[in-house]
Amino acid sequence: MFKMKNKNIRTKIISNFFVVILITILVFELAVIHFVHYFYYSSMEGILTNEIKLSADLFEAYLNDDLNNIVLQDYDVFYKRTEAQVQLMDNTGIVLMDSIGSSDLGKKLESEDIISAQNGNMGKYIYKRNFNNINVMSLSAPLKSRGQQIGIIRLSVSLEKIDAVIQSIIIKLIIFGIAVSLLSLLLSSLMSLSIVKPLRKLTLIAHQIAEGNFHIKAKVDRSDEIGELARTINFMTENIQKKEQIKNDFISSISHELRTPLTSIKGWAITLQSEDYGMNQLMSDGLDIIEKESDRLSGMVEELLDFSRFVSGRITLQKEPLNLVSLAKSLSTQFKIRANNEKIDLIVNYDRDPIMILADKNRIKQVLINFLDNALKFTESGGTVVINILDVGEEVTLEVIDTGIGITQEEIELVTERFYKGSNSHSHTGLGLSISEEIVELHGGYMEIKSREGEGTSFKVILPKGGLFRE
Known part of the structure; x- marks a missing residue:
């Protein structure tokens, strides 16, 4: 009746916790990667800045001469002091000297760093070489002679x-992030159990309470919200038990109080009908109605008394060997007149005779009467009611099938609920099927109800033989 949804609270806790951890790791790793990139590139920029300043200061202090003469005579002073590629250019950006003899020699360069140097400032430019797709950092600074810029x-x-070092660090960070994510997933799963496990227990208890078990208690071993929920459930069940007891006591009391006057009313109605008091037809019909209504009310009272016994646990079974075929034939004869009056065919089918079980005859009879009464009540003239009895090894199947109006799919799960009356029901108390199910379960069996609206209904009972097997 109750089904857990696929996406339960534990899944939500784990997924939410994992998403938070994952976002935190991503933000942390992106920040670390940015810092590592900045640190290494800034360090290289600092080294190049120191070297280019030293070279520019050396030129201004000691090599204060024409740039072309420097290129021809003292160019080695610049590239012997560094492992970097050294290029000397005039103010227009034409390369006059290249320490590695690259293809830039004699060409005019117009990159960002050179433009900054042409304006008298130090410039930086990071780019990829076309031939090997490797990042290169270039710094350019003006060369001055007597306060005038004569080159770059x-x-x-x-x-x-x-970049290789940075890439290695990134790979390690990714591996670290995956490891932390998996660990957090494991920890979140374990942490969620501390919340979900007691909630599942409380859910099972709530299901049992919903099914009518008001004596179950939730274990209170926590001081948090879950513990408070357990205490609330226990308080609720205690109140329900008190109210149920009041209701059951009232039903039992009022049923007993009604039984005596109903018996007297019926008795006097029968007595008056049996004697010749010069009654006219109207009085005779009135007494007949009183007798029938007394029978109907007595039936309702008996159902209420049975209900009171079942819910209070006072019911006991008087088991004895019982021939179900004989019982079905007897009840068929009893209901035959009613069926004929309503133009309904009443049929009994069985695969062998006798079919014996160990059961309380009166209680099984009560179940079968209830089934037949419902079947005849909701089957229209020209319809059929069939009693099937089958011997299936260690069990016996007792089934009543009708061609009546049927039960809607919305109501079929509710017809055995206590005091439930369907939309098409003529039930007096709504207890008949509920009591029948209780009787069947006390015998160790179970009841199945199948129905199609407009086609009919099947009431089936599967009962154990109770040790009475066919030889």
Whole structure:
């Protein structure tokens, strides 16, 4: 009756916790990667800045001469002091000297760093070489002679090793992030159990309470919200038990109080009908109605008394060997007149005779009467009611099938609920099927109800033989 949804609270706790951890790890790793990249690139920029400043200061202090003469005579002073690529350019950006003899020699360069140097400032430019797709950092600074800028010095260095180090760190961070994510997933799963496990226990208890077990108690071993929920459930069940007891006592009391006057009313109605008091037809019909209504009310009282016994646990079974075929034939004869009056065919089918079980005859009879009464009540003229009795090894199947109006799919799960009356029901108390199910379960069996609206209904009972097997 109760089904857990696929996406339960534990899944939500784990997924939410994991998403928070994952976002935290991603933010942390992105921040670390940015810092590592900035640190290594800034360090390289600092080294190149120091070297280019030293070269520019050296030129201004000691090599204060025409740039073309420097290129021809003292160019080695610049590139012997560094491992970087050294380029000397005039103020227009034409490369006059290249320490590695690259294809830039004699060409005019117009990168960002050179433009900054042309304006008298130090400039930086990071780019990828076309031929090997490796990052290169270039710094350019103005060369001055007697306060006048006469050229540009440019230092360029490959960032291949730095990028390899950064990539290695990134891979390690990714592995670390995956490991932390998996660990957090495991921890969140374990942590969620501390919340979900007691909630599942309380859910099972709530289901049992919903099914009518008001004597069950929730274990209170926590001081948090879950413990408070357990205490609330226990308080609720205690109140329900008190109210149920009051209701059951009232039903039992009023049923007993009604039984005596109903017996007297019926008795006097029968007595008056049996004697000749010169009654007219109207009085005779009135007494007949009184007798029938007394029978109907007595039946209702008996159902209420049975209900009171079942819920209070006072019911006991008087088991004895019982021939179900004989019982079905007897009840068929009893209901035959009613069936004929309503133009309904009443049929009994069985695969062998006798079919014996160990059961309380009166209680099984009560179940079968209830089934037949419902079947005849909801089957229209021209319909059929069939009693099937089958011997299936250690069990016996007792089934009543009708061609009546049927039960809606919405109501079929509710017809055995106490005091439930369907939309088409003529039940007096709504207890008949509920009591029948209780009787069947006390015998160790179970009841099945199948129905199609407009086609009919099947009431089936599967009962154990109770040790009475066919030889």
